[in-house]
Amino acid sequence: MTPMLHHKFSLSPSPIPAEAWMPSEVRFLSVWEIPQMMKCPLMGTCLSIEDHQRLLKKAGICTRRMSPPALHEAVMTHIEGPTKAARRIDAFFRKNFESQALPWLHASEPEIRKLWDQGLENGDIERPLYIIACRSNISSALQFHAFGILHMLGHTAKRDLMECRRTITKLENALASEGENLRKIQREQVEERKRMQGEMGLLQEHLRALSHAPSLSSEKKESPRETLDLLNERVRRLKEKNQALTERIRKLEAERENQRRSLEPLETRPGAGPSPMTFLVPDAVPWNTSVSENSPPPLMDKRILVVGGRPCMRARYRDAVESAGGHFEYHDGCIHGGKQTLESRVRRSDLVLCPVNCNSHGACGLVKEICRKHGKCLRMLDSFSCSAIASALSKAAAPSSPESENTHSPPLIAGNRFSAMAP
Known part of the structure; x- marks a missing residue:
């Protein structure tokens, strides 16, 4: 692992005589006594991130907001001397590694180097690293060798880690793409299954129809001559x-x-021949023979509403009403669009004529209801012909007694308002 920038050590061991660094008594040094070059590899290899955080916390150091590099930096700072944190860390190492390292306290360096090589092969390097870093009589050449290997392992592990992450990213993308393809295939399969179910239902219906139909094999097959005869008979x-x-x-x-x-x-128009009232009402007397020229017309400018009848005879209805001295209003009897138009025309009319043979029951009932509501005179006619219209107009214009009204005229709604009208 790469040491911190504040760690000051030489990458190449200086030639120190053996009598200068060999102590009089062989022992395992404390963490603040080991060479500076070995502190960072020892802390980073033998302590996990959780161990960093727990040991610093026991020493009274707040680690709540510290990242892993900050935790390692704090550990490296506190093991520079015999601080409280350094003593906690040293106790941790002696508890976990010193008992395993005691048999190697007086072993030769070739044996320790062999133990180191075996640890590199099987992945168990904590114990040989502790021996190399903390035994007091280990040469700096062996320590530099262990440091160099760990340093290069850090680079190799970093490169392998990045390669693994790239591979994982590619695999995740491929997995996502395959998942999308799988979902698409599943949707297509669902649609295909629905389509096949629909076709199967149609085939089942067809099969049931064929099962109920008479068998064609039991019928006698017709010859082309018989088929031609049947077609000729159909044409005839x-x-x-x-x-x-x-x-x-x-x-x-x-x-x-x-x-x-x-x-x-x-x-025939008025003035060009006999009046239409002459042809429509045989008993009627022309208006100009019984009334003087200065007297008003028989209907006295009353407004006459014709509901229903034949729309193609509207012009003839108008001629009959206007020749009798009235004002013509017309409604075709269609009430699908509402009764507002019919009611407004009934309200401004004086007499309503409704042929029952050319109107629906609903229209006739609605006309009666509106005339009763507004007190209008209504005559229900048996026919939509012009002669029926002219006869109703002549009876409305002529004075009549109640007996004649009850005997000869159709029923009136809301009274006969023309009974008191005299020419």
């Missing part, structure tokens, strides 16, 4: 159906033409 039936549909279309077109011709007199 389709042709007959097509002829029937064509005949029905012709009849409907003829009926539509007859209806159009029957409605042609209604297209």
Whole structure:
């Protein structure tokens, strides 16, 4: 291990005569008495980081915030002399190594060197290192040899440690990549399993359907001639159906033409011929024959609301109302968008006409409810034709008695507001 910068020693032993360094009595030196060169290798090899911290703490030194290099530095500082920490460390060494080293106290240096070499081979170098560092009669050449080997072991161990860490990092990255690939494969397997389960379910359904279907082997196989006959028969039936549909279309077109011709007199405008009221109401008398030119129209500018009926006949409804002297309002009876529009038109109308044969039950019920709520007069008509509209207008404009109203007119909602109206 590399010594601290404050450790002052010479890397090459000076030639000292044997009589100068050989003591009179052979013993194991205390840690503050050993050569400075051997202190750092001895402390770093024989003391773990926990031993550093525990021995300094027993000596009263706070080690809470010390890092491993700081702990080693503190140990090296306190073993310079016989301090309290140095005595604790020396007691630790004598307790753990002196009893094992006593048999080698008087051994020769070749024997100790052989013990050192064996320790390097089997990894047990604490005892021979303690003997070399602490025995009082060990030569500086052997100590320098042990120091050099430990110094180079520090470099080699550092290089091997970094190489191991690089290898571990590569293995961890490869493991992470393999784990991601494994998770991807697992997701693909789950999706494939779901897909196969779905296909298996479809195949099972198909198998059940085939098991319930009649067996094809029991049926007589049809020849190509029989198949052609079946197709010809199908074509013949389709042709007959097509002829029937064509005949029905012709009849409907003829009926539509007859209806159009029957409605042609209604297209005549006022001033260009007889009034529409003349054709729609046979008993009606033209307005200009019974009322003077200065008198107001029979409906007296009342607002008439027609709910439902045929939207294509809206223009004819308008002509009938306006020719009778009223203002025309129309609502198609559609209440899917809400009743606000219908209610606002009923509120500003004086008479509401509702054909029941061209309105839904919901629309008819809603019209009755709104007219009852706002006190409006309502006539429910049996037909959506222009003649029904004109008849209702003539009865609304003409004075009537309660008996006639109850006998001939449809029911009124909220009273007949035109009963008191006289021309």
